[in-house]
Amino acid sequence: MNRLAPYLLLPAVMLAVMPFMSHSSWLALTVAGLAMGMMLFLMASGLTLVFGLMDVLNFAHGGFITLGAYLAVSVLGPLTGWVSSESWALNLLALLAAVLAAAIASGVAGLAFEAILIRRVYGSHLQQILITVGGLIVAGELIVALWGPQPLPLAKPAILRGSFLLFGATIETYRMAAVAVGLVVYAGMHALLNRTRIGLVVRAGVENREMVEALGYRVRRLFVGVFVAGSALAGIGGAMWAEYQELITPSIGGEMTILVFIVVIIGGLGSVSGCFTGAMLVGLAANYVGFLAPKLALGSNIALMVAILLWRPRGLFPVGGK
């Protein structure tokens, strides 16, 4: 029972708020919360694995989110014709181009960041915090230098604008699409982690890196791959979040970083399942609380984290000795 409890938390939270709102509001808010959760999951999953595998705390992770968001703006700008076209194929092509560009740019930035800074500070959390916070500041300034400090608008592809009715609730199309994309990525990641040798080595490495190395696996090399993949996913999350907001500022990554760290801590550092559950909880809480008690919305995620850590000090899905 105790081991199942974290899995039951999501449905329990969803059911618990039902009596306080109409069914249509509940459905709309739940979809909105899950959509936000999916995007948070994309942004956070790399961070949790990076910590799990090499014990590296990367506060610059938000920089990859920002970069992804700005790449989306830059790619979608010239593609306005495709974005507003009636053809869903052109719509999707534009979106795909934006997401791919975000993934590649953030992945390459991650590769450089790992090689230049991260590998110099293995083993020292203090140095990691100083150097990655510094990296985040530099990245923020670079973004401002390249794209300017003013907020930039971007448009959703025509087919993902607007909303539709589902059981009497108005559901934004984009949110439904975000849920779908998030589920596909989660399923893919789950399969990679649970059905392949690389996934097996990553899961083992998160639990006990030293033993994995003693079995002949080059964990550092693997870590670089995970770091790059995690950065690319953060870029995708950032691009999707930018499309969702339709307006971005240079602080987008910093704002999301707070939520991303809450997600990773709630889930249990190093756990992908925990990260997924944590992301959904944060997304749902933000939407439910924003509707029921808007004044409390800001503090609700911190309160959620405190409550969960009081219940489970090492997060919902504790990993190894972490």
Add this chain to the structure above:
Amino acid sequence: MPNALLTFEGVHTHIGPYHILHGVDFAVPEGEVTMLLGRNGAGKTTALRSLMGLWKPNQGRITFAGRDISKLPTPEIARLGIAYVPETMGIFAALTVRENLLLATGPAGFQQDRLDTVLALFPVLGQKFAQAAGGLSGGQKQMLAISRAIIEERRLLVVDEPTKGLAPAVILHLIEAFQKLKAARTTILLVEQNFEMARALGDTVAVMEDGRIVHRGDMAALAADTGLQERLLGLSLAAHQ
């Protein structure tokens, strides 16, 4: 005497500010079982961790099959064909028994005959094959750790105190298993506090004290000389018999 597969020559190891190994010299002959004995805190685990590159020796040489490995990273050392069972066993609790074993196989996965041999040695692992290893008992975890070390053909098997904290019946089972490995002429470096096990398995022996080797010789000679045992191993011997 057969060729040495592994040699320590004047190995010094520091852990942080502490100087732990003060010039360790011994050899592990090919095809034999070498016992590394010594009281608690003598430096046995540190010697094995130095061999695996988990602590870096800062002086001296460790040679394996004629090659100096003392500066190689851990994965490269393991890839030379060394299987290591640490004192803490290194079982991945969240992985299944099967996955723990699979990690130690080559890219092609399990070779059926070796898997069959291992599961015949420790049938309980077959029964728990699909279960999380975290749920195994201490003895079963040790069996899994040893199985993982022999699931692929290796040149050297390095095991740190496999009987630690185990019930006598389980220890007998482990001794039997190691006797089968010995009969197959596996080269083994075995750290042990249990003198019964050392007597039953060892061909040669090295005894450590305060980070140095203080005795080297045939296991049979040490087993026959209670005075020497008392002097080298003292109370730890009596406590374990």
